[in-house]
Amino acid sequence: MRGYARLLAVILACVLIIAGCSSNNNGNNAGNAQPSGNAANAPGDTDGKGTGGETGERDLSPITFTMFSADLNPNYENMQSPVGQEITKRTGVTLNIEYPVGDIKQKISLMAASGDYPDLIFAKGDQNILVDAGAFIDLTDLIEEHGPNLKKLYGPYLKRLRYSKDDPSIYFVGSFGVDAQQWQPNNGFQLQHAAVKEAGYPSIKTLQDYEKVIKDYIEKNPTIDGQPAIGLSLIADDWRYLISVTNPAVFATGGPDDGEWYVDPQTHKAALHHTRPEEKEYFRWLNHMNDIGLLDKESFIQKYDQYQAKISSGRVVGLIDAKWQYEQAELALRQEGKLDRMYGMYPVTMNENVKYADFQSAGYSAGWGIGISSTAKDPVRAIQFLDWLASEEAQILNNWGIEGVHYTIHDGKRVISDEEMNKRTTDPEYGKKTGIGVYTYPFPQYGDGVLDSTGQTYTINSKEQIAKNYTDVEKEVLSKYGAQMWMDLYPAADEFPVKPWGAAWQINIPQETDAAVQMQRISDIIKKRIPEAILAKPDQFDAVWDSFMSDIQREGLDQLTEEFNGLLQERLELWND
Amino acid sequence: MQLQLKAETIERKKRNSWRKIVQQRYLLLMSLPFVVWLFIFHYLPLWGWTMAFQRYRPGRSFFEQDWVGFTNFVQLFSDERFYLVLRNTVAMSFMALIVGYTVPIIFALLLNEIRLITFKRTMQTISYLPHFVSWVIVAGIVTKMLSTEGGPINELLMALNIIDQPIQFMAKGEWFWWIVTLSDMWKETGWNSIIFLAAIAGIDPEQYEAATVDGAGRFRRMWHVTLPGIRPTIFIMLILSIGWLMSIGFEKQFLLGNPMVQDYAEVIDLYVLNYGINLGRYSYGTAIGIFNSLVSITLLLSSNYIFKRLTKESVI
Numbered sequence: 001m002r003g004y005a006r007l008l009a010v011i012l013a014c015v016l017i018i019a020g021c022s023s024n025n026n027g028n029n030a031g032n033a034q035p036s037g038n039a040a041n042a043p044g045d046t047d048g049k050g051t052g053g054e055t056g057e058r059d060l061s062p063i064t065f066t067m068f069s070a071d072l073n074p075n076y077e078n079m080q081s082p083v084g085q086e087i088t089k090r091t092g093v094t095l096n097i098e099y100p101v102g103d104i105k106q107k108i109s110l111m112a113a114s115g116d117y118p119d120l121i122f123a124k125g126d127q128n129i130l131v132d133a134g135a136f137i138d139l140t141d142l143i144e145e146h147g148p149n150l151k152k153l154y155g156p157y158l159k160r161l162r163y164s165k166d167d168p169s170i171y172f173v174g175s176f177g178v179d180a181q182q183w184q185p186n187n188g189f190q191l192q193h194a195a196v197k198e199a200g201y202p203s204i205k206t207l208q209d210y211e212k213v214i215k216d217y218i219e220k221n222p223t224i225d226g227q228p229a230i231g232l233s234l235i236a237d238d239w240r241y242l243i244s245v246t247n248p249a250v251f252a253t254g255g256p257d258d259g260e261w262y263v264d265p266q267t268h269k270a271a272l273h274h275t276r277p278e279e280k281e282y283f284r285w286l287n288h289m290n291d292i293g294l295l296d297k298e299s300f301i302q303k304y305d306q307y308q309a310k311i312s313s314g315r316v317v318g319l320i321d322a323k324w325q326y327e328q329a330e331l332a333l334r335q336e337g338k339l340d341r342m343y344g345m346y347p348v349t350m351n352e353n354v355k356y357a358d359f360q361s362a363g364y365s366a367g368w369g370i371g372i373s374s375t376a377k378d379p380v381r382a383i384q385f386l387d388w389l390a391s392e393e394a395q396i397l398n399n400w401g402i403e404g405v406h407y408t409i410h411d412g413k414r415v416i417s418d419e420e421m422n423k424r425t426t427d428p429e430y431g432k433k434t435g436i437g438v439y440t441y442p443f444p445q446y447g448d449g450v451l452d453s454t455g456q457t458y459t460i461n462s463k464e465q466i467a468k469n470y471t472d473v474e475k476e477v478l479s480k481y482g483a484q485m486w487m488d489l490y491p492a493a494d495e496f497p498v499k500p501w502g503a504a505w506q507i508n509i510p511q512e513t514d515a516a517v518q519m520q521r522i523s524d525i526i527k528k529r530i531p532e533a534i535l536a537k538p539d540q541f542d543a544v545w546d547s548f549m550s551d552i553q554r555e556g557l558d559q560l561t562e563e564f565n566g567l568l569q570e571r572l573e574l575w576n577d
Numbered sequence: 578m579q580l581q582l583k584a585e586t587i588e589r590k591k592r593n594s595w596r597k598i599v600q601q602r603y604l605l606l607m608s609l610p611f612v613v614w615l616f617i618f619h620y621l622p623l624w625g626w627t628m629a630f631q632r633y634r635p636g637r638s639f640f641e642q643d644w645v646g647f648t649n650f651v652q653l654f655s656d657e658r659f660y661l662v663l664r665n666t667v668a669m670s671f672m673a674l675i676v677g678y679t680v681p682i683i684f685a686l687l688l689n690e691i692r693l694i695t696f697k698r699t700m701q702t703i704s705y706l707p708h709f710v711s712w713v714i715v716a717g718i719v720t721k722m723l724s725t726e727g728g729p730i731n732e733l734l735m736a737l738n739i740i741d742q743p744i745q746f747m748a749k750g751e752w753f754w755w756i757v758t759l760s761d762m763w764k765e766t767g768w769n770s771i772i773f774l775a776a777i778a779g780i781d782p783e784q785y786e787a788a789t790v791d792g793a794g795r796f797r798r799m800w801h802v803t804l805p806g807i808r809p810t811i812f813i814m815l816i817l818s819i820g821w822l823m824s825i826g827f828e829k830q831f832l833l834g835n836p837m838v839q840d841y842a843e844v845i846d847l848y849v850l851n852y853g854i855n856l857g858r859y860s861y862g863t864a865i866g867i868f869n870s871l872v873s874i875t876l877l878l879s880s881n882y883i884f885k886r887l888t889k890e891s892v893i
Binding site: 103105106109112113114115129132133236237241297298300301302303305306310511512516517520521524527528531532535 | 632634635658716717720721724725726745747748835836837839840850851852854855856857858859
């Protein structure tokens with residue numbers, strides 16, 4: 001019954017949209033016919049002649065911008081915090097941000113269908129839906145005229161902000177920190193410190209090393225805290241199988257994170273990464289792990305909360321996952337004082353010759369960002385606001401807080417007192433109370449490690465700060481490997497070339513094309529067939545794998561690959577001309 | 578003469594109906610807002626069905642859309658996956674219909690026989706409470722219960738020596754339909770029995786007395802008095818639920834499903850979401866919607882017709 005109601009709602013929405021569109025026609029058409037025209041230019045011209053935007057003399061009269069952000073920020077405080085109020089004071093802007101409840105793509109699809117946009121939109125991976133609907137205005141001229149700070153921030157990457165070769169407009173300003181340095185591995189093979197300690201800190205480089213540590217530990221300790229120990233647990237709940245099941249196959253075979261794709265660094269040809277023969281061997285290894293009983297039987301059934309509960313009970317010896325996915329559960333272990341049960345991250349690969357590419361740089365990832373909608377009240381004020389956020393003044397305010405309150409200046413250096421720092425790291429409500437960090441991501445921002453005009457970092461993060469946060473056990477384990485930080489175990493960024501295509505997972509396959517449908521079908525097959533192959537009897541693995549390959553072949557893999565390569569080629573040309 | 582008479586009767590009839598309208602003007606006026614409401618919210622949206630024959634793209638006016646005829650329907654009916662989800666949907670709704678329909682009746686009959694009023698009330702309240710628990714939580718409970726890691730069901734079976742290895746209930750595709758149906762039964766039995774209990778309460782007690790005098794025992798009374806007494810309710814509920822067969826929603830399947838049982842868990846609504854709306858194929862989604870509605874209407878009308886012939890009970 002509810003399903004029917006929902007269907008009706010969708011149909012109704014669609015009808016309203018059609019009605020809405022016909023009445024809105026003129027406005028929309030103008031925007032569509034000339035993507036770089038009208039809305040963007042008209043106010044720009046008047047402003048250019050009138051108030052003189054170039055001198056930085058800005059309109060501070062109060063204005064409220066509505067905004068949609070696809071990334072939920074639980075710290076959003078309606079701009080009522082000290083930092084939030086300070087921003088309003090300095091710019092006149094109040095932001096009214098709406099966050100998604102439920103499925104983001106659905107929300108954005110409906111937004112596009114209704115043509116009812118907030119002033120600012122951050123649509124994450126689904127912005128192509130909005131671009132196709134003509135929801136964004138071209139920011140190129142606005143940035144040229146009103147965006148000195150944005151130009152400085154993005155520098156040579158400004159051209160990466162362009163949408164496509166056919167439509168070189170800039171629709172959004174990139175969200176990720178520019179020139180960010182990576183100090184922590186994102187992915188890896190995780191082992192409990194206790195297991196590594198008991199094994200006598202062996203070299204952990206290959207799948208076999210990794211397996212041995214788990215196997216030996218389980219043999220000696222069949223139970224942990226009275227409950228049966230689990231060798232290796234994976235999580236495949238909904239989309240999470242990408243993170244814990246399929247992505248690690250790329251990493252273990254030396255590929256960087258390009259989503260479902262592997263791009264050959266020489267030829268720049270992309271292939272669906274699961275089709276690489278090396279990866280078949282990785283999955284064969286997982287099949288073997290299942291065969292010898294080390295793989296958690298519930299790996300492909302459990303829900304995310306069960307997975308987290310298992311980890312925080314401390315009885316899972318090994319994980320293969322992204323840090324951010326098990327971080328929360330690990331924190332619970334830390335709070336309970338089970339420091340031995342927390343995890344170290346190891347760059348495990350198929351064999352000694354393969355380099356784990358977690359630190360390979362994608363250059364600046366410009367794919368996501370905030371755009372100004374075609375129905376925005378005052379695009380000039382909006383771009384000025386975004387520009388102001390990119391300024392040194394705003395960056396310091398957003399990262400460090402208010403001078404004299406959240407930090408002080410000693411000898412020209414910003415210093416955060418120990419007491420304040422303690423609050424920052426331990427109070428989960430700190431962001432909400434102070435507003436610090438609320439207006440950084442997804443707004444334009446400098447990355448970690450970038451220096452301001454006084455030679456200090458814009459963000460408060462530093463290598464030292466991360467190392468300071470390690471537990472004693474972590475420090476001990478690291479010292480046995482002759483390392484200061486987990487990143488020291490990984491091949492360093494300078495061992496890899498910068499990927500000229502950025503991150504391939506940010507390349508969107510256009511909606512409503514055959515390729516999009518093929519991608520969906522193939523993903524459905526992958527999601528089902530890979531667990532099947534892993535859980536098969538070892539002598540049946542090849543048969544299952546072959547039928548998996550022929551299944552995706554039948555769904556039009558070649559056509560999809562070709563389509564994607566076209567997009568990739570376009571991106572390469574767009575970014576590197 | 579006859580002609581004149583006929584004309585007169587027609588004339589009188591006309592006058593009669595006009596008089597009726599005048600007589601009932603307030604009643605008619607009062608129902609007008611609802612007719613308008615019905616029209617706006619249930620008939621106007623049908624205009625959106627035109628989308629199924631377009632390659633609909635948002636942000637364009639009706640006249641700028643590309644018209645593609647039946648392409649979307651051809652695509653739909655040539656997709657193997659569609660038949661798979663159709664099979665799952667129909668299978669699960671039939672199971673839900675049979676279980677979710679007979680069990681509440683039996684439950685209501687049994688509950689009605691209980692003499693102790695406080696016990697009966699408590700039972701009723703307890704049994705319908707799960708209805709208010711969201712599927713998210715129910716799915717959590719079910720997966721926990723059936724877990725191989727200390728799930729109570731597996732523990733019990735192991736303790737009774739029925740099995741020697743925990744069973745992976747959630748990983749068996751063929752069992753998925755049963756798991757969904759049974760959890761649905763747990764959740765909705767009490768709630769669905771309310772209407773039958775209400776109907777039972779409306780039966781004239783004298784009929785029971787008469788039956789008792791005639792020497793009917795408990796089961797006889799149930800069979801000859803209670804069941805015939807709630808027969809109209811039973812059939813109307815049945816006809817209505819047949820109309821909803823295609824629209825079973827996707828919460829339970831989505832929340833209880835996992836990659837291992839995907840081929841049994843995907844239902845039409847989820848298919849619409851994954852292959853329609855999420856890919857920006859609004860037209861395709863609408864085509865499925867139309868198909869769904871047509872099937873539902875056909876089911877409703879034909880079941881109504883059959884029951885009308887067989888039992889003289891009907892909703893229309």
